[in-house]
Amino acid sequence: MxxxxxxxxxxxxxxxxxxxxxxxxxxxxxxxxxxxxxxxxxxxxxxxxxxxxxxxxxxxxxxxxxxxxxxxxxxxxxxxxxxxxxxxxxxxxxxxxxxxxxxxxxxxxxxxxxxxxxxxxxxxxxxxxxxxxxxxxxxxxxxxxxxxxxxxxxxxxxxxxxxxxxxxxxxxxxxxxxxxxxVDTAMFKPAQQRLGRDEIVIVVISRLVYRKGADLLVEVIPEVCRLYPNVRFIVGGDGPKRVRLEEMREKHSLQDRVEMLGAVPHASVSSLTEAFCIAILEAASCGLLTVSTRVLPDDMIVLAEPDPSDMVHAIRKAISILPNIDPQVMHDRMKRLYNxxxxxxxxxxxxxxxxxxxxxxxxxxxxxxxxxxxxxxxxxxxxxxxxxxxxxxxxxxxxxxxxxxxxxxxxxxxxxxxxxxxxxxxxxx
Structure with missing residues (x-):
């Protein structure tokens, strides 16, 4: 040996x-x-x-x-x-x-x-x-x-x-x-069956605190739901800002379009870090388009400033290019880029x-x-x-x-x- x-x-x-x-x-x-x-x-x-x-x-x-x-x-x-x-x-x-x-x-x-x-x-x-x-x-x-x-x-x-x-x-x-x-691309793969074109799901997994941008969601979610009747949100996480999100959901009657999961076990969600967000890599490996800060190539991520209007604009841009995204192609690229x-x-x-x-x-x-x-x-x-x-x-x-x-x-x-x-x-x- x-x-x-x-x-x-x-x-x-x-x-x-x-x-x-x-x-x-x-x-x-x-x-x-x-x-x-x-x-x-x-x-x-x-x-x-x-x-x-x-x-x-x-x-x-x-x-x-x-x-x-x-x-x-x-x-x-x-x-x-x-x-x-x-x-x-x-x-x-x-x-x-x-x-x-x-x-x-x-x-x-x-x-x-x-x-x-x-x-x-x-x-x-x-x-x-x-x-x-x-x-x-x-x-x-x-x-x-x-x-x-x-x-x-x-x-x-x-x-x-x-x-x-x-x-x-x-x-x-x-x-x-x-x-x-x-990212372990063997664990994070695109879903075998995608949702129909008539439904778009936006997932947010985060601690619901100011530093994570929870206050932005209070303004962004109602506007996106107004612009796109076929969009619904799933929000996972807990924190002091959860009350504001629930109040927003009640105020705009979005109970059927905004699902609040509360605290989610670590084993059920992807991991998060501050300096380099592994969750973004895991999402991209699953073929999901991401709205965040600059980590991935520009055609795999939509960038937004920490401002409600700019985030709504970024989400609108992401929704417009979503039909052109091939999850398997994105998965294969992630396998080569982040190995x-x-x-x-x-x-x-x-x-x-x-x-x-x-x-x-x-x-x-x-x-x-x-x-x-x-x-x-x-x-x-x-x-x-x-x-x-x-x-x-x-x-x-x-x-x-x-x-x-x-x-x-x-x-x-x-x-x-x-x-x-x-x-x-x-x-x-």
Whole structure:
């Protein structure tokens, strides 16, 4: 068997059985990297009774460490409390590179910090957009600045996301690569039977809050229904703006044309992100025309400004070109444009460049943290010096050579096409 190229540790607080864009991204990217011959291990926190080591499709090994989520599926920030178990996993799995996901993940930030202290190359993927003025964004941006001060390479899922990340963290743009999300076109296919030309259904899936444009729907829906008697709306989601939508439906007597689904289980809808909307890709893969911001080619999406009149105009344009849309042709284009295998190959290039970067001493690394601000820089340096001392203490208490390395059993089974359920039989052989 050929030598493996990389042994990658994917890290995030967000992974299955939780459902979302980050979770899907980590899973599909890991599966494609396994097919390319790499070893991939996922590190996340426990979810309910799911704790310990689990194996998923393709031999993907997942560590559900016994920490419980503290806020919005994030573990409580301990800074140093996670170091011993993270060090053990890195050594046991013979990891060569660490890949962290999502700026809001506490586990991601702490693992990248400890990995750099131990001399590992680290890559970070930012999946979201954040502002600059509110208290939450200011706090998150300072944490991101600390983490990315010593990151080897970074990945963003769109060019807008790259600009946002560079501005928030001060990371040199040449260190940041843009690799878009993709879609599993095998799951999202055009319907075998289309609705008749005499009926048009517009679906809205979103949290019904101001930031998601719920107030625009209150003005857009009545106007579209007035212009097109054959149009009906299906609105999925819940939030504080749901009351306004229901009031609008009553006021204009649209009960039979506007269906309010309320909160919809994650498993029943497509996933959403801020920096790169996977839901748009999934809709296009199903052959559905989309009205949104610029993500897809112009003939697959109709652009609109966040203004009621402009959105009505965009919907009218979409309805006019709808008869010319071939769902199967759109599906085939999506299969070529947004493919997880392509994402994995481009990510592999980033890994290769990261591993070619020269190693740096503690003093060289501290100079990067020092440049983060007059007071913040000194605080960051102190945090990293303590982290370095803890690492040396752990080396004394339990030398690296005393930690048993794990055989790559799951990967061998995967490469021989054997079922994961037969992993122990494979191990005994």
């Amino acid at each position: 050929a030598d493996l190229k990389h042994k990658i540790l994917m890290v995030s607080d967000f992974f299955y059985p939780n459902f979302g864009g980050v979770e899907n991204h980590i899973y599909y990217l890991s599966q494609c990297l396994l097919k390319l011959g790499h070893k991939v291990v996922v590190l996340t926190h426990a979810y309910g009774n799911r704790s310990g080591v689990r194996y998923m499709t393709g031999g993907l090994k997942v560590y559900y460490v016994p920490w419980r989520p503290f806020l919005m599926q994030n573990t409580f920030p301990t800074i140093y409390g996670t170091f011993p178990i993270i060090r053990t996993i890195l050594l046991r799995e013979k990891i060569s590179l660490v890949h962290g996901h999502q700026a809001f993940s506490t586990l991601c930030h702490e693992t990248l910090m400890h990995a750099r202290t131990m001399g590992y190359k680290v890559v970070f993927t930012d999946h979201s957009l954040y502002g600059f003025a509110d208290v939450g964004s200011i706090h998150m941006n300072k944490v991101l600045q600390f983490t990315l001060a010593d990151v080897t390479r970074a990945i963003c899922v769109s060019h807008t996301s790259k600009e946002n990340t560079v501005l928030r963290s001060g990371l040199p743009p040449e260190k940041v690569f843009v690799i878009p999300n993709a 997880w295998n392509d994402v994995a190959e481009r990510t592999e290039i980033v890994y290769n460049r990261a591993l070619k970067c020269s190693d740096q001493s503690l003093l060289e690394r501290l100079s990067r943290y020092l440049s983060c601000g007059a007071w913040a820089g000194k605080l960051f340096c102190l945090v990293m010096i303590i982290d370095f001392l803890i690492w040396r203490l752990l080396e004394l208490l339990q030398p690296a050579e005393d930690i048993e390395e794990v055989p790559d059993v799951a990967l061998r089974c995967h490469q021989h096409g054997e079922r994961i359920e037969e992993i122990y039989r494979c191990k005994s052989e």
